[in-house]
Amino acid sequence: MNWILLIIGGLFETGFAISLAKAQESSGKEFWIWIIAFAASVSISMYLLFKSMGGAQPIPLGTAYAVWGAIGAIGTVVAGIVLFKEAVSFWRLFFLGTLIISIVGLQIVSSSQEI
Secondary structure (H helix, E strand, C coil): CHHHCCCCHHHHHHHHHHHHHHHHHHHHHHHHHHHHHHHHHHHHHHHHHHHHHCCCCCCCCHHHHHHHHHHHHHHHHHHHHHHHHCCCHHHHHCCCCHHHHHHHHHHHHHHHHHC
């Protein structure tokens, strides 16, 4: 269950990055809607990170933070490519792939060790 909370928290981290980018492009009422979305996303993301590190089977701090941040980073890169038409290159995708492999490796190592 903690891994699910952590993954959802990482997705909300992507949400707060997207909200900031959208706020940069906006003005007036729309700007404030994106700022509120940012604040809500940050709050939910941090709360889910916090919850994932507790409970019956807590995720270690270092692993939780690394995975949470990586999920947010991957989601933000993908959102940048899809929503903001950012450049796509072999090396960008290559290093994104290595980040995904690292997340999976951390999850495997953390799940197989007792705390």
